[in-house]
Amino acid sequence: MRLRNITGSREVIAHSPYVVKEEFLEQCPGTWHDIFGNEHPIYIEIGMGKGKFIHTNAKQHPDINYVGIEKYSSVLLRAIQKMEQEELPNLKFIRMDAEDIVKVFGKGEVDKIYLNFSDPWPKDRHAKRRLPSREFLARYDEILKPGSRLEFKTDNRGLFDFAVEELEPAGWKAEVITYDLHADEELLQGNVMTEYEEKFSAMGNAICKYVIYR
Ligand code: SAM
Secondary structure, eight states, X not given: OOOOOOTTHHHXXXXXXXXXXXXXXXXXXXXXXXXXXXXXXXXXXXXXXXXHHHHHHHHHOXXXXXXXXXXXXXXXXXXXXHHHXXXXXXXXXXXXXXXXXXXXXXXXXXXXXXXESOOOOOSGGGGGGSTTSHHHHHHHHHHEEEEEEEEEEESOHHHHHHHHHHHHHHTXXXXXXXXXXXXXXXXXXXXXXXXXXXXXXXXXXXXXXXXXXX
């Protein structure tokens, strides 16, 4: 998702109390409980887009700390605007490329990772940029607590098949795999829809999901 450059979005982000400042990011590993001021678990969404999923989750679960990560300022701005309308103490944002995620979270500091409707990068030579690729799984392996879960949803069957094939070589196991989340009453319980999920499921696309661990 890339919105048109919105004038002033970088300034809004630089001054927003909801965003961890770029200049402090490298001091963050090992300090996330201090940043939130409690010992609650840390859940992160990588590529959160406009932030509906993470904002809704943070509202529903005040005893969990959430961090939303988004690469583009113009998109992050939308998530900030949601927070301005409804402020939540357990939600923070970071504007960064997830390639650098291990510089921002300490070893085993994260209790859950969400990837939702990640960009497909369809060309083979760009496979390493896909957020569920083995290269990214190796980064998640460093920051995710042992035994904790990563959840991924997408309507893109090609990307999902790729993601499932990456698990074994990367040393991860699937706890759940579904190719039609919205048809599975049990898995659907408590499902929070993302902006893309609303759009693509309304068009009749099946939503794939896995829950993985290692
Ligand atoms: N998760 C949202 C949803 O389901 O509605 C947005 C999905 S959108 C297709 C993918 C988002 O991931 C975009 O906002 C994009 O900027 C962001 N993104 C892609 N690659 C990223 C990366 N390497 N680091 C951080 N964000 C990334």
